[in-house]
Amino acid sequence: MKVEELIVYGKEYIHSDYVKMLLGDILNLNPLELLNHLDEYVDEDKVKLFKEEMKSLKEGKPIQYVLGHVNFFGNKFYVNKNVLIPRFETEELVEKTIEYINKYFNRPIDIIDLGCGSGVIGLTLEKKVSTKSVDLIDISKEALEVTKENIKNLKSKANTIESNFFENVDKKYDLIISNPPYIKTNEEIEVIVKENEPHLALYAGVDGLDCYKKIIENIKPHMKDRCIIAFEIGCDQTEDIKKLINKYLDDVRIEVKKDLSNRDRMIFIFKNIE
Numbered sequence: 001m002k003v004e005e006l007i008v009y010g011k012e013y014i015h016s017d018y019v020k021m022l023l024g025d026i027l028n029l030n031p032l033e034l035l036n037h038l039d040e041y042v043d044e045d046k047v048k049l050f051k052e053e054m055k056s057l058k059e060g061k062p063i064q065y066v067l068g069h070v071n072f073f074g075n076k077f078y079v080n081k082n083v084l085i086p087r088f089e090t091e092e093l094v095e096k097t098i099e100y101i102n103k104y105f106n107r108p109i110d111i112i113d114l115g116c117g118s119g120v121i122g123l124t125l126e127k128k129v130s131t132k133s134v135d136l137i138d139i140s141k142e143a144l145e146v147t148k149e150n151i152k153n154l155k156s157k158a159n160t161i162e163s164n165f166f167e168n169v170d171k172k173y174d175l176i177i178s179n180p181p182y183i184k185t186n187e188e189i190e191v192i193v194k195e196n197e198p199h200l201a202l203y204a205g206v207d208g209l210d211c212y213k214k215i216i217e218n219i220k221p222h223m224k225d226r227c228i229i230a231f232e233i234g235c236d237q238t239e240d241i242k243k244l245i246n247k248y249l250d251d252v253r254i255e256v257k258k259d260l261s262n263r264d265r266m267i268f269i270f271k272n273i274e
């Protein structure tokens with residue numbers, strides 16, 4: 001079949017933007033470039049793959065899992081059903097964190113990314129700031145397989161550790177960063193998310209705070225004298241997380257940051273950094 005015929009065929013099933021995205025990905029062309037190849041014939045095996053992927057999309061699979069990759073902060077990351085699909089809010093967390101690292105550190109730093117999933121946070125920071133070490137932690141063996149694939153693809157030197165947050169970690173860090181699961185057990189979420197993304201990456205007990213509790217309770221031995229802690233948070237969790245911080249940590253400064261939609265989405269904790 002020709003490119004144009006496949007686009008027409010695809011539009012019968014799914015939105016044309018998705019058709020162009022899928023076909024472009026298979027043919028290694030961006031959606032605009034596709035338009036310059038409308039008359040070209042596509043190999044049979046690629047036609048077959050295109051039809052299978054379209055079927056998965058139509059059945060409700062997220063486009064990122066169908067494509068098998070996402071763009072995060074300008075880098076291509078492999079993803080599959082064992083990791084959370086990285087979100088735009090997390091790019092905002094990474095962007096703000098880079099700003100603070102550049103402002104407060106003028107030497108290579110030790111970083112830990114807790115609940116790393118695909119590794120987008122830690123691996124992006126490794127590319128953007130000067131690092132001494134980057135440790136990527138997850139409790140899920142399957143998620144860590146994805147992290148390792150991204151380490152390889154991005155030629156990273158980061159380490160992976162299978163661990164229940166700090167359980168198998170014995171180091172101190174300049175930056176501790178995490179986007180842990182924070183959805184309440186009974187919270188209504190989009191069907192496409194609930195049915196496709198790993199529940200281990202989403203849910204964190206009745207109040208959505210289980211992971212923050214586990215991390216903050218055990219964080220002190222892993223903080224260098226001068227350090228930053230950065231969390232992505234649910235927009236209604238600010239006060240509860242502040243209480244947890246004040247219960248377990250003294251002499252720290254807390255900053256809450258909003259996302260582009262003006263909702264509280266990040267908490268930064270500074271120790272000995274004014």
Ligand SMILES: C[S@@+](CC[C@H](N)C(=O)[O-])C[C@H]1O[C@@H](n2cnc3c(N)ncnc32)[C@H](O)[C@@H]1O
Nearest residue numbers: 086115116117138139140164165179180181201
């Ligand atoms: C919300 S996802 C974040 C993934 C990735 N950091 C991102 O921002 O796209 C949370 C991750 O935490 C991991 N996780 C859940 N419970 C954990 C635990 N007790 N210890 C370590 N990792 C955990 C999950 O497997 C999942 O990969």
